[in-house]
Amino acid sequence: xxxxxxxxxxxxxxxxxxxxxxxxxxxxxxxxxxxxxxxxxxxxxxxxxxxxxxxxxxxxxxxxxxxxxxxxxxxxxxxxxxxxxxxxxxxxxxxxxxxxxxxxxxxxxxxxxxxxxxxxxxxxxxxxxxxxxxxxxxxxxxxxxxxxxxxxxxxxxxxxxxxxxxxxxxxxxxxxxxxxxxxxxxxxxxxxxxxxxxxxxxxxxxxxxxxxxxxxxxxxxxxxxxxxxxxxxxxxxxxxxxxxxxxxxxxxxxxxxxxxxxxxxxxxxxxxxxxxxxxxxxxxxxxxxxxxxxxxxxxxxxxxxxxxxxxxxxxxxxxxxxxxxxxxxxxxxxxxxxxxxxxxxxxxxxxxxxxxxxxxxxxxxxxxxxxxxxxxxxxxxxxxxxxxxxxxxxxxxxxxxxxxxxxxxxx
Amino acid sequence: xxxxxxxxxxxxxxxxxxxxxxxxxxxxxxxxxxxxxxxxxxxxxxxxxxxxxxxxxxxxxxxxxxxxxxxxxxxxxxxxxxxxxxxxxxxxxxxxxxxxxxxxxxxxxxxxxxxxxxxxxxxxxxxxxxxxxxxxxxxxxxxxxxxxxxxxxxxxxxxxxxxxxxxxxxxxxxxxxxxxxxxxxxxxxxxxxxxxxxxxxxxxxxxxxxxxxxxxxxxxxxxxxxxxxxxxxxxxxxxxxxxxxxxxxxxxxxxxxxxxxxxxxxxxxxxxxxxxxxxxxxxxxxxxxxxxxxxxxxxxxxxxxxxxxxxxxxxxxxxxxxxxxxxxxxxxxxxxxxxxxxxxxxxxxxxxxxxxxxxxxxxxxxxxxxxxxxxxxxxxxxxxxxxxxxxxxxxxxxxxxxxxxxxxxxx
Numbered sequence: 001x002x003x004x005x006x007x008x009x010x011x012x013x014x015x016x017x018x019x020x021x022x023x024x025x026x027x028x029x030x031x032x033x034x035x036x037x038x039x040x041x042x043x044x045x046x047x048x049x050x051x052x053x054x055x056x057x058x059x060x061x062x063x064x065x066x067x068x069x070x071x072x073x074x075x076x077x078x079x080x081x082x083x084x085x086x087x088x089x090x091x092x093x094x095x096x097x098x099x100x101x102x103x104x105x106x107x108x109x110x111x112x113x114x115x116x117x118x119x120x121x122x123x124x125x126x127x128x129x130x131x132x133x134x135x136x137x138x139x140x141x142x143x144x145x146x147x148x149x150x151x152x153x154x155x156x157x158x159x160x161x162x163x164x165x166x167x168x169x170x171x172x173x174x175x176x177x178x179x180x181x182x183x184x185x186x187x188x189x190x191x192x193x194x195x196x197x198x199x200x201x202x203x204x205x206x207x208x209x210x211x212x213x214x215x216x217x218x219x220x221x222x223x224x225x226x227x228x229x230x231x232x233x234x235x236x237x238x239x240x241x242x243x244x245x246x247x248x249x250x251x252x253x254x255x256x257x258x259x260x261x262x263x264x265x266x267x268x269x270x271x272x273x274x275x276x277x278x279x280x281x282x283x284x285x286x287x288x289x290x291x292x293x294x295x296x297x298x299x300x301x302x303x304x305x306x307x308x309x310x311x312x313x314x315x316x317x318x319x320x321x322x323x324x325x326x327x328x329x330x331x332x333x334x335x336x337x338x339x340x341x342x343x344x345x346x347x348x349x350x351x352x353x354x355x356x357x358x359x360x361x362x363x364x365x366x367x368x369x370x371x372x373x374x375x376x377x378x379x380x381x382x383x384x385x386x387x388x389x390x391x392x393x394x395x396x397x398x399x400x401x402x403x404x405x406x407x408x409x410x411x
Numbered sequence: 412x413x414x415x416x417x418x419x420x421x422x423x424x425x426x427x428x429x430x431x432x433x434x435x436x437x438x439x440x441x442x443x444x445x446x447x448x449x450x451x452x453x454x455x456x457x458x459x460x461x462x463x464x465x466x467x468x469x470x471x472x473x474x475x476x477x478x479x480x481x482x483x484x485x486x487x488x489x490x491x492x493x494x495x496x497x498x499x500x501x502x503x504x505x506x507x508x509x510x511x512x513x514x515x516x517x518x519x520x521x522x523x524x525x526x527x528x529x530x531x532x533x534x535x536x537x538x539x540x541x542x543x544x545x546x547x548x549x550x551x552x553x554x555x556x557x558x559x560x561x562x563x564x565x566x567x568x569x570x571x572x573x574x575x576x577x578x579x580x581x582x583x584x585x586x587x588x589x590x591x592x593x594x595x596x597x598x599x600x601x602x603x604x605x606x607x608x609x610x611x612x613x614x615x616x617x618x619x620x621x622x623x624x625x626x627x628x629x630x631x632x633x634x635x636x637x638x639x640x641x642x643x644x645x646x647x648x649x650x651x652x653x654x655x656x657x658x659x660x661x662x663x664x665x666x667x668x669x670x671x672x673x674x675x676x677x678x679x680x681x682x683x684x685x686x687x688x689x690x691x692x693x694x695x696x697x698x699x700x701x702x703x704x705x706x707x708x709x710x711x712x713x714x715x716x717x718x719x720x721x722x723x724x725x726x727x728x729x730x731x732x733x734x735x736x737x738x739x740x741x742x743x744x745x746x747x748x749x750x751x752x753x754x755x756x757x758x759x760x761x762x763x764x765x766x767x768x769x770x771x772x773x774x775x776x777x778x779x780x781x782x783x784x785x786x787x788x789x790x791x792x793x794x795x796x797x798x799x800x801x802x803x804x805x806x807x808x809x810x811x812x813x814x815x816x817x818x819x820x821x822x
Contacts, residue, residue, distance in 0.1 A: 060435060061652070097686050241471055281696055
């Protein structure tokens with residue numbers, strides 16, 4: 001991603017249809033102070049701590065699994081219909097640390113591998129590289145995961161002498177594809193995981209940002225057989241600058257001692273050697289935001305969700321206005337989230353991006369950075385999270401100029 | 412360490428001569444708000460950011476290497492005489508993440524090993540386990556590191572076919588031994604590192620807590636040949652609940668591309684796959700404390716340093732009052748820090764600790780948890796960081812009861 005950051009830095013005035021960070025439109029620093037005060041009141045008034053004890057929560061190291069696990073569980077019940085035992089929750093430094101911990105725990109030697117639905121979020125690929133774990137990609141197909149391909153990749157991976165330990169995916173408004181799994185696919189995937197003795201690593205940073213339709217249940221909400229490790233992030237729904245994520249790991253595992261234990265406790269043991277604790281101050285900020293909104297981030301994000309929804313509609317309208325249906329340029333229609341994917345009749349590579357930023361003033365992300373399949377070479381990701389409708393309209397007009405200048409002319 | 416936490420939890424009224432966390436005597440939650448406001452003012456008044464730009468610093472993801480690197484460099488100049496280029500600093504989630512990043516970067520395959528002066532801080536051993544790196548221990552001897560043994564361990568490790576990449580140590584008031592390196596040993600160690608082409612990983616959480624004598628220069632302050640990677644922690648001097656540490660890595664390294672680059676940038680690349688950023692909100696808290704104290708944590712910790720100094724003197728006096736000089740029980744006399752080591756004429760193991768906690772009401776740490784050398788079996792660590800002088804006197808009296816009950820009687 002270094003090249004992408006560098007391009008964005010070199011052309012600061014280009015319209016950022018590449019940036020995936022959340023909208024900062026409604027944020028004020030004062031909110032951080034309010035959240036911290038709210039959490040302090042919760043400790044003293046609802047939890048009955050003395051002022052001295054509450055001070056210690058802010059000041060000292062805390063529990064390795066986190067100090068806001070009960071509020072996380074309450075949030076999952078309120079927003080996701082997930083019934084999580086707080087003791088199954090490990091609060092992490094962003095979702096990225098959760099990915100690392102899970103992969104590190106699943107890797108016992110060089111035969112362990114992870115599958116990932118492609119195109120794959122770079123955080124997963126990075127964590128796998130850090131733990132020296134091979135990643136085998138599964139096609140997403142039109143429904144977000146191609147189950148036949150998943151079965152085939154499992155077979156092929158096993159025949160290589162590898163042990164596929166888990167399959168990673170974002171079932172809702174995936175980054176970068178914008179795809180979501182329909183309900184039937186969710187059930188079929190859970191059945192396949194049970195049949196194949198596979199864990200599913202469900203990453204869900206965008207689930208609550210729907211474009212208008214109904215929200216589908218998460219895999220974890222449908223998971224009656226403890227096949228799903230749920231990776232949560234408050235970066236998009238809470239406050240990115242707090243860097244708080246979590247993992248729900250309610251599986252029973254066999255410990256090195258031979259006894260059985262909870263997967264969350266295994267992860268906590270690894271975390272004690274990696275970061276010791278997630279900063280209690282950062283957890284307190286997220287906790288305060290949760291408390292202020294009755295545990296619901298759906299409620300906390302009403303304005304943001306409306307903004308993303310309007311932006312996505314605006315992006316789809318602008319694309320339709322510039323590129324005729326049935327023409328050489330096409331794109332998908334996500335049910336929500338930040339992203340959609342445009343396919344061009346020629347390569348959308350870093351060179352084209354450089355021209356786009358320099359000569360046309362618009363930034364986007366070549367899909368090649370997420371995926372090495374042949375079709376990815378001609379695809380680009382557009383994001384609507386930090387732009388205004390005006391910027392989207394202007395950005396798509398500029399993109400159309402760029403694309404028009406490269407298309408063969410009719411004469 | 413799980414057993415130790417469990418014992419402490421089971422006997423909450425026992426005197427905590429085991430706990431190594433810093434004193435919370437002078438802390439108030441309001442300080443967190445003050446620090447955040449101070450950092451906000453710094454951004455707008457000293458750095459010239461608009462209110463909107465300052466908000467973004469608090470709200471959004473930040474630079475992977477950290478957002479307070481310039482303040483860290485200023486702090487190192489003020490308190491440690493270290494002249495660090497801010498671009499050589501990587502701000503981390505506690506010092507623990509820094510240890511992991513450095514070891515992960517130094518490990519290219521199973522032949523890479525790390526040396527550590529024993530008894531060794533468990534955080535280093537844990538990080539090495541996470542990256543599957545063997546640890547070879549070096550004797551501390553009376554001066555904090557036995558240089559002859561270091562040379563011998565290097566030779567032996569190489570003859571095993573391993574590549575010793577670095578040697579880890581705490582040159583000042585080490586945890587758990589309480590030992591410090593004298594100035595001549597510091598220079599000799601740096602010479603040996605140069606001769607043997609070895610990196611030194613200098614960990615310095617306790618350096619500024621002297622018991623009265625002069626502070627010696629850190630290895631990094633004496634490092635003219637870039638042999639030292641400096642591991643810093645604000646857990647003891649800043650605020651543990653912020654979980655902010657850092658590493659100064661100014662070495663030139665050869666990148667996978669064949670070009671040369673800065674070691675700090677290599678570490679940042681790994682960090683982007685591990686935690687992405689250290690929470691900006693947590694960095695802001697530490698930055699505010701630094702700013703409030705003109706960049707000096709020596710100044711910020713005047714009350715704490717006086718408390719630890721008084722406690723250490725009180726502990727030494729109490730030990731001398733209960734155990735005759737030249738007798739079977741002896742201990743070292745640290746120049747500062749939180750810890751000292753007592754040697755008994757019998758094993759100081761987990762069973763004895765259980766008896767001590769249950770029947771005598773005093774907690775300490777068996778040295779066996781840090782070190783598997785034969786002499787460690789009879790040693791225990793005492794800590795003075797979260798107790799009062801009264802608790803220390805009472806705790807040592809209880810320890811003397813326990814020890815007296817186990818000593819052979821004269822008749």
